[in-house]
Amino acid sequence: MSPATDALAGAQDARPHILVVGDAMLDRYIIGETSRISPEAPVPVVQAGREEMRAGGAANVAANVRALGPRSSLLTVVGDDSGGRDLIDLMAAQGVALDCVIDKGQRTTQKTRLISGAQQIARIDHDGSVSDSARAELARRFEARLDGVSAVIFSDYDKGALTDLPALLAIARRRGVPSFVDPKVADPARYAGAFLLKPNAREFHALFGQCPDETLAARARAVLAEMDLDYLVVTRGAKGILMVSRTGEVVDHPTEALEVFDVTGAGDTIIAALVVGIAEGLPIAAAIDQANIAASIAVSRPGTHVVTRSELEERLYRRSHAMTKLLPLPLLAGKLDHARAGGARIVFTNGCFDVLHAGHVRLLDLARRQGDVLVVGLNSDDSVRRLKGAPRPVNTLADRAEVLSGLASVDHVVLFEEDTPLDLIRAVRPDVLVKGGDYSADTVVGADLVREGGGQVMIAPLLAGRSTTAILGALAR
Structure with missing residues (x-):
């Protein structure tokens, strides 16, 4: 049994503690109605009705972890701007323990979506960056944060917080804390040594080369050995989730989505629900099944949706009883x-x-x-x-x-x-x-x-x- 597996086996209490590290961002929604086309250009005029703010990126992962029951901590970097302050307030409201490096002179990554009715009209991105000093401070705080942690999730959106990820993975491995990585950068060396790597299909092909679906499992087995991983989980949208383990186990989970409204943040939901399931003692195949169900809930809601424990339990109950409306x-x-x-x-x-x-x-x-x-x-x-x-x-x-x-x-x-x-x-x-x-x-x-x-x-x-x-x-x- 690997040190990572030992750590998971020893963390089976009622409230596992999961640490999320990575690129946090703020999602803003401007929601209104459209009734005419602009006379200035062939674009719709949206009469703004309300604005909403939601956690994005690593912050969304941490919020999903907390909503599913465990203790959740977030270690991240934000700018010294209004977006950073809004994100800090959101995390506090959602019960996430936040350790936030304030990067002086930098801005917080924000995505602003313009919504008319149920349709996204446009998205405006303001990408932040992370200074060398802030990144070094995050690495310094990381090891101190590992005490009592059941698992660590690295949420990489390539915004700068995880530029030193290989060093952080090495620290987690030395401390026996299993590391789960949601990748973004097409550089395999960046993720070597993780306990579990969870790319989507596009990210997998960017990292490890194009291959047809029928050879995906074989290629994944080769990647496990090449990168010293315990598990590789590939999310494939409507095709479901493929899991391959170091021991040779292959599980192909069909998709659970009944209605797809908005896929924003679905990957964050999957990694959060997967790690929560494993930290609470589920076999990994069952944890992936749970993550699949959580994702089906997330994509049936507009915008970035945080899936709650009650939503997940209700869907599990309904499926196990094969009666869609009978509830305890x-x-x-x-x-x-x-x-x-x-x-x-x-x-x-x-x-x-x-x-x-x-x-x-x-x-x-x-x-x-x-x-x-x-x-x-x-x-x-x-x-x-x-x-x-x-x-x-x-x-x-x-x-x-x-x-x-x-x-x-x-x-x-x-x-x-x-x-x-x-x-x-x-x-x-x-x-x-x-x-x-x-x-x-x-x-x-x-x-x-x-x-x-x-x-x-x-x-x-x-x-x-x-x-x-x-x-x-x-x-x-």
């Missing part, structure tokens, strides 16, 4: 809190939904139109059996939940074990409680609770002649 109550509660914060109106209904029929579909469609998010409480199999008697349910919980998940009207499905949904209603706190017309407003469970909270109760009309009991009776004849 703690995850659901978090999503509903977020929806309420955005002004969403929450609607709740419940039932056994044992044999789904047209009456159910109309009820759920009507319920969804009463608000912004429809939560369906679903009786467990034991609960249905107690209420309806054997041999009900005729469809298992998994099947019933999957069928409900296939309806566009349903946003979330949540299980309850009790005979009534009273405790679930108390947890969901709906703005609207909907039940079918076989109830009255006075007999709906939880009606008083909803009204006391300022909500309303709605009784939906029944669709004549449609019921699960009638359907099962007809089948039995």
Whole structure:
């Protein structure tokens, strides 16, 4: 076992500490709407609505690490300008411990994106630089920062902070701290001796020469030996992620992205989630799978998106259960809190939904139109059996939940074990409680609770002649 692997094995506590070193930058977004073309030139006129600032580069990596749970530190260089001060404030707000070398007389790298609606119109870059004295100070601070660190991520954007990377890699290796590198410069010697190197496909070919996809794994194995690496991970966009290890293991992960909105910062998310997974004890193949999922979340959001632990756990849960809308109550509660914060109106209904029929579909469609998010409480199999008697349910919980998940009207499905949904209603706190017309407003469970909270109760009309009991009776004849 290598010293790097020993260090990882010894760092399996609940809160690993990950140090990020490299080129931090500030991402600015000017967001507005376009309704006309400029009379001065054939370009759109954007009426600026708001401005946002987000961490970029190494700062985005550190923010992603922290949002996924571990302690996160960032060692970087910024200029003595407003951009540097804004970046320092962003890191503090995101809970990242910042060790920042202030480079006098230099500017902080900034990327300003002009957004109209959902479309990026233009990007304006202001590249900073790093003085020799600031780079030497970063190297001096680096070794002192390694005490108690589980892993170090080098985020190289070729802005100057990592010009002395070979020396930093040697220090990390001597101290037994595994080093994970996201490369940018087409110079293999710069990254030799890393524990893991993570280029994208374009960077891999720039570093090690062009090769077709079918020989990529073989070329990667040769690179491991040439550069004294333990792992080489190549991200290939829609083609997924390829991992090759020094021991000869090859794993090809297909992409997880269902919807690609913006790829900005996806590489930062991948390296952060990958290292977090390994530092928390996952086998590297599982950690890469986790990183793949985190990247699929990041690219489905506009701009540089910091993926949170709850987002990742929700996606993992949904995939493992093969039911895209069934959530455990703690995850659901978090999503509903977020929806309420955005002004969403929450609607709740419940039932056994044992044999789904047209009456159910109309009820759920009507319920969804009463608000912004429809939560369906679903009786467990034991609960249905107690209420309806054997041999009900005729469809298992998994099947019933999957069928409900296939309806566009349903946003979330949540299980309850009790005979009534009273405790679930108390947890969901709906703005609207909907039940079918076989109830009255006075007999709906939880009606008083909803009204006391300022909500309303709605009784939906029944669709004549449609019921699960009638359907099962007809089948039995």
